[in-house]
Amino acid sequence: xxYLDYSANTPVDEEVLQCFCEAERRYPGNANAHHQAxxxxxxxINEATRSIARCLGAPPAGIIYTSGASEANNLAVKGxxxxxxxxxxxxxxxxxWRPCKSRGTRWSC
Numbered sequence: 001x002x003y004l005d006y007s008a009n010t011p012v013d014e015e016v017l018q019c020f021c022e023a024e025r026r027y028p029g030n031a032n033a034h035h036q037a038x039x040x041x042x043x044x045i046n047e048a049t050r051s052i053a054r055c056l057g058a059p060p061a062g063i064i065y066t067s068g069a070s071e072a073n074n075l076a077v078k079g080x081x082x083x084x085x086x087x088x089x090x091x092x093x094x095x096x097w098r099p100c101k102s103r104g105t106r107w108s109c
Contacts, residue, residue: 012020027044029037046060053060066072 023044027037027041029035029039029041031038031041031045049060049063053063056063064075066075
């Protein structure tokens with residue numbers, strides 16, 4: 001089967017899936033909790049963030065985790081607008097973008 005609808009989900013590389021499953025088993029705590037399991041999870045996330053930042057040549061504070069593409073795209077658009085690097089000559093319509101992204105372009109930055 002040739003599957004072309006990757007809007008909501010994309011197949012995961014086996015190595016990535018194995019790494020994810022290992023982290024889920026090793027760090028079951030809520031990283032925002034104030035107990036030992038939470039502290040261990042937070043430390044693992046912080047190390048992953050530093051590793052990603054090194055690979056990208058960015059500061060760790062510049063790495064932002066989002067819940068999905070809509071949130072990430074909205075954040076990027078608003079960030080570019082706040083820097084004055086984004087000028088809309090024509091606003092994207094809801095027919096082109098999902099409503100959450102379209103609404104994000106109307107928010108003041």
